[in-house]
Amino acid sequence: IPNIPVDARWSQNGETVAGGNGEGNATNQFYHPEGLFIHDDQTMIITDSFNHRIVQWKMSDRNGKVLVGGESYGNRLDQLNRPTDALIDKETDSLIICDRENKRVVRWSRRIDTTEGEILIDNIYCWGLFMDDQRYLYVSDTKKHEVKRYQVGDKNGNIVAGGNGKGSDLNQLNFPAYLFVDQQQNVYVSDWSNHRVMKWNKGAK
Structure with missing residues (x-):
């Protein structure tokens, strides 16, 4: 995870670094x-x-x-x-x-x-992936509305976010998409159909 200074500033304009040549299947x-x-x-x-x-x-x-x-x-x-x-x-x-x-x-x-x-x-109806520093693999499942953590080679995994059915309560997700996991193993989830980003602390239920 990069160490970004609190007073960092970004350019006001972006630049295209990949693609930008219209929709298609050419290599550009x-x-x-x-x-x-x-x-x-x-x-x-x-x-x-x-x-x-x-x-x-x-x-x-x-x-x-x-x-x-x-x-x-x-x-x-x-x-x-x-x-x-x-x-x-x-x-x-x-x-x-x-x-x-x-x-x-x-x-x-x-x-x-x-x-x-x-x-x-x-x-698994996966959408997003993340691998932390200990090589745990995190995968979002948009059908079960949960995020699981796997050791590579393990096919079962453990639920680390959601898993309480589809919904908008704070212990639920609705179509979890992309993921980020910080160095404390807190899980951030783009909870797509709830129009929010959720943080699940390590060990949360």
Whole structure:
């Protein structure tokens, strides 16, 4: 987590660093990009959802590089279907991807010779992912309206936010989407259909 000074100031205008060439499936285009992960070397990992692919884009590049998917959507282990988020597991040098419409979380090695992924978690309507410093994987489930924490390789996980049915009470979520976890393992959730951002302290029920 970056240490940003309290008096930091930002430019009043942004700049396009990836895409910006209209909707499409060329390597300089996106079609509804969703999740975004920035690696330590400033390489961006972009979940290009409606193109069913994961794209790597370096800050100075004019075109991205397709890392996973992109040929056609499907449920084979070399395909994705409407992915919504991705991150890099630095310890294994692999991508972990929320393959939403296939109802699974998959892992792809970043080695050049990788031709298909492996299923880490299945039967889950995932949307957002986060991995903390201890390599716990957090996954939001928009059907069960909960966030679970997993050890990599564990298919069950433990509920850390929501899990009390769909609703707007303070112990409930309604379509939890993207996630952030701070160094104290407090979980922040974009609670999409409740139009709010929730903080769940570590150990909250």
